[in-house]
Amino acid sequence: MKKTIAIVGAGAGLGLSIARKFGQNGFRVALISRDQTKLDELAAQLAAENIEAVGFAADVFYKEQLEAALQAIKKRFGFIDVVEYSPTAGNYLPTPAxxxxxxxxxxxxxxxxxxxxxxxxxxxxxxxxxxxxxxxxTTALTSIYSIQSTANMGIAMSALRNYAHNLHKDLADKGIYVGHLALGVYIKPGTQTDASYIADAWFDLYSKQNKMEETFPVGVTPESVIR
Structure with missing residues (x-):
């Protein structure tokens, strides 16, 4: 029986690449973001690649919308085996402290x-x-390092990283894998920072489940962020 991955924050870049990678490995794909029209376009693109995918519109700012979308996924596909969380959320630019x-x-x-x-x-x-x-x-490198220009994002992302680490400690002995990937790149199609390589890194982490956290690229620091 096929597994299902729900991608929260699905877009034409990283979300689509993760959907494609998991879909190529036997997953059905549920896509969540705010714009149903764009979700339908992504789902059609994946369907053309023989990947079963459906979009469910919701805004992560609103608990009721997000809950409704996830319940609709369960109704459509049954059990959600994997959730990948990588929305672009917020109405303000990166801001120093x-x-x-x-x-x-x-x-x-x-x-x-x-x-x-x-x-x-x-x-x-x-x-x-x-x-x-x-x-x-999925977060940015500011979840691990203090990066002056993105301090407002760092507050939120480091909190999420802390939450993920504690979830890992709580759930590791219950059969549930928790993973965190911090990106130290500016995603650019057709380069060494193409989103497909990040999707490969995520699928590798998920498949092996031998570590909870990694950076992309491995070992990247604020001084070596790939632009």
Whole structure:
């Protein structure tokens, strides 16, 4: 029986590449983002590659929308085996610490970090019942390192990383894999930072499940971010 991956924050770049990689390896794909028209276009593109995919519109800022989308996926496909979480959330540009306000800090935290918690709340009970599943979280390198120009993002992403690490400790002995991949690249199609290579890294982490966390590329630091 085919497994199902739900990609929260699916777009034409990384989300599509992850969908394609997992789809090529026998997964059905559920795509979540705000725009149903764009989701339908992505699903049609995957269908042309013989990958079963369906889009479910939801905004991670709104708990009811996200919950409804995940419930609709369960109704359509049954059990959600894997969740990959990588939305572009927030209404403010990356901001250094001295310019952080209540608004630009809370905005990305509410959309990105709380969106991840809401997603887990929706899928984890079923995973615990079955004793299997995977929760995959994608962030930027600012989740690990203090990067001055992206301090507002760092607050939210480092919090999500902390959450993921604690989930891993809680769930590792319950048959549920938790993974975190921090990206130290600017994604550019057709280059060494093409999203397809990130998708390969994610599938490798998921398949082996021998480590909880990795950076892409391996060993990247703020000084060596690939642009």
């Amino acid at each position: 001295w310019q952080i306000t209540d608004e630009n800090a809370l905005d990305i935290f509410s959309g990105f970090t709380l969106g991840a918690i809401r997603t887990v709340q929706s899928v984890l009970p079923d995973m615990l019942t079955k004793g299997t599943g995977a929760l995959l979280f």
